Amino acid sequence: MNNLSDRFPWVVRQLRHERGWSQERLAERADLNRSYVGEIERGLASPSLITADKLARALDVDLSALVARCEHE
Numbered sequence: 775m776n777n778l779s780d781r782f783p784w785v786v787r788q789l790r791h792e793r794g795w796s797q798e799r800l801a802e803r804a805d806l807n808r809s810y811v812g813e814i815e816r817g818l819a820s821p822s823l824i825t826a827d828k829l830a831r832a833l834d835v836d837l838s839a840l841v842a843r844c845e846h847e
Contacts (some may be wrong), residue, residue: 781844782826783817788839789833790815803832 790800797815801808805828813819814829821829826847 778841778844779820782821783815785840786811786829786833787815789835789843793833799844800829800832804828810828 830840
């Protein structure tokens with residue numbers, strides 16, 4: 775994993791797993807389509823800044839903390 779776009783999907787998945795949530799639950803909390811969340815987690819889709827913020831809020835973390843975690847993983 776060399777850059778943020780490589781690490782972001784992994785970090786989102788890790789945070790979701792830490793909470794014991796399904797992709798469906800995360801998608802509902804973030805007001806996103808479940809299949810889109812799956813694409814993000816598999817690295818097939820790159821979320822916009824707005825979508826990344828929706829994911830961060832749904833995961834109860836600040837967007838800056840989510841990005842920071844991506845930088846350190």
